[in-house]
Each structure stands twice: as structure tokens, then as C-alpha cells.
Amino acid sequence: MRAAIGVIAEKGAAAVRMADIAARAGMSTGHILYHFGRKDRLLLEVLAWSxxxxxxxxxxxxxxxxxPDERLDLFVRFYLPRHRGDERYALWTQVLAQRHDEAGRRILTELLDGWDERLEAILREGRDSGHFAEVDLPEFTVRAVAMLSGLSEDVMFGRSRWQHTSAHAFALSALRRELRPAGRE
Structure with missing residues (x-):
């Protein structure tokens, strides 16, 4: 799986061949095909493993x-790409750009929903303990993840706006501003 992520990040999902992954992993192409069948299935499995x-x-x-505030910070840190060439995020973008059958869409939906579920748990804990304001959890989660996804695209693209500030600090500030309980500054 690590070999596949590295090769995909270097060549891109469209250009990578099963033989490239097999060579990096020290295996035969037949062995890779036996386990995964098709390249699109391999990419989904690598993404799920990642x-x-x-x-x-x-x-x-x-x-x-x-x-909960520290967990929110960690969530943002783990969600956003670490840098422009982040292999994990590059794999996400390349897999999402492909057409998928129903089974593939189900896998991707589960992975995407996993982010939402983790964020909602943090928000619920923060709200219930008084650390965060009362927010509509599903609605806030959709907006927060959409913002983080947009920031992730900016980071991966290398937008110059992030040269003097961090996307992480920007996102965390925006989320905290909305989650601040009334009367707290």
C-alpha cells in the first residue's frame, strides 16, 4: 500500500501502471492483479487503507x-494536506476524479462520512461540556468540511495566499469564532 501511494503521488493515478506499483513493492504484476483485479479497485483500496x-x-x-478545542485543532490538522505535494491528499483528489461503480461510490461515501462523523463527535462533546456554542451539528459539519475541502484544494494547488499565513490557522480561527459560546471572547 505504501508503495502504491508513493508511485501514485509521483506519476498520478492516470499515468500509473500496475507494473510500476509491483516494481516498487518488489512483487510481480500478476500478484498485484490477483489481489486487486483492476487499477480503479487498487486505488480505492489504497485510499481506504490510507x-x-x-x-x-x-x-x-x-x-x-x-x-474538545484541542481535538478540533487536531481534526483540522489531520484533515488539511500538510504541504503542496501531500501524498494522501493527492490520492484523494485522483480517486475522486475517477468514475466509480456503485461499490466504489459506497466506499468513497463511507470514507467521506467518516470525516463528518468524527467532526460531529468533537462538536457534540464540546457543546455538551460548554466549550462550544449550541450549533446545528449536521449543518455546521457540512459547512466546516466544505471549507476545509476548499482550503485543501488551495494548499494542493499552491495558492500564494497561504505563503504568509497557514490554512490551518485560518480554518481553526473561523471554526472557533462560530463555536465560541455567547459571552466568551
Whole structure:
């Protein structure tokens, strides 16, 4: 899986060949085809594996966080690409750009919904403990994830607006401003 992510990031999903991945992984192309069948299925499986790894690391970090606000900070940090060439985010964009059958759309929906579920849990905890204002959780989540997705595209594209400030700081400030309970400055 790591070999596939590296090759996909270097060549792009459209240009990558199963033979490229097999060579990087030290396997035969037949072995790769046996396990995944088609390239589009391989890309989905690699994305799912990458997300599971990311969510495990996020879960460990979130468990150590002292407050819902710290978990929100971590969520934003884990959601946004780390830099312009972030392999994980490049894989997301390349997989999302492909056409998928019903099974593929179901996998992608589950992965995307996983982000929403994690954010809603943080928001619910923060709201219930008084750290965050009362917000409509589903509506806020849609807006927050849409903002983060747009910022992610900017980071991956290398927009110059992020040369003097961080997308992470911008997003966190916007979210915190709306989540600040009344009377707290």
C-alpha cells in the first residue's frame, strides 16, 4: 500500500501502471492483479487503507487531547494536506476524479462520512461540556468540511495566499469564532 501511494503521488493515478506499483513493492504484476483485479479497485483500496491509518493516528492523538478545542485543532490538522505535494491528499483528489461503480461510490461515501462523523463527535462533546456554542451539528459539519475541502484544494494547488499565513490557522480561527459560546471572547 505504501508503495502504491508513493508511485501514485509521483506519476498520478492516470499515468500509473500496475507494473510500476509491483516494481516498487518488489512483487510481480500478476500478484498485484490477483489481489486487486483492476487499477480503479487498487486505488480505492489504497485510499481506504490510507484513511484507516490516518484515522488511527488521529484517534491516538485525540485520546491524548485535553479538551474538545484541542481535538478540533487536531481534526483540522489531520484533515488539511500538510504541504503542496501531500501524498494522501493527492490520492484523494485522483480517486475522486475517477468514475466509480456503485461499490466504489459506497466506499468513497463511507470514507467521506467518516470525516463528518468524527467532526460531529468533537462538536457534540464540546457543546455538551460548554466549550462550544449550541450549533446545528449536521449543518455546521457540512459547512466546516466544505471549507476545509476548499482550503485543501488551495494548499494542493499552491495558492500564494497561504505563503504568509497557514490554512490551518485560518480554518481553526473561523471554526472557533462560530463555536465560541455567547459571552466568551
Amino acid at each position: 484513511q484507516a491509518d490516518l484515522w488511527a493516528r488521529f484517534g491516538e492523538a485525540a485520546d491524548r487531547a485535553a479538551s
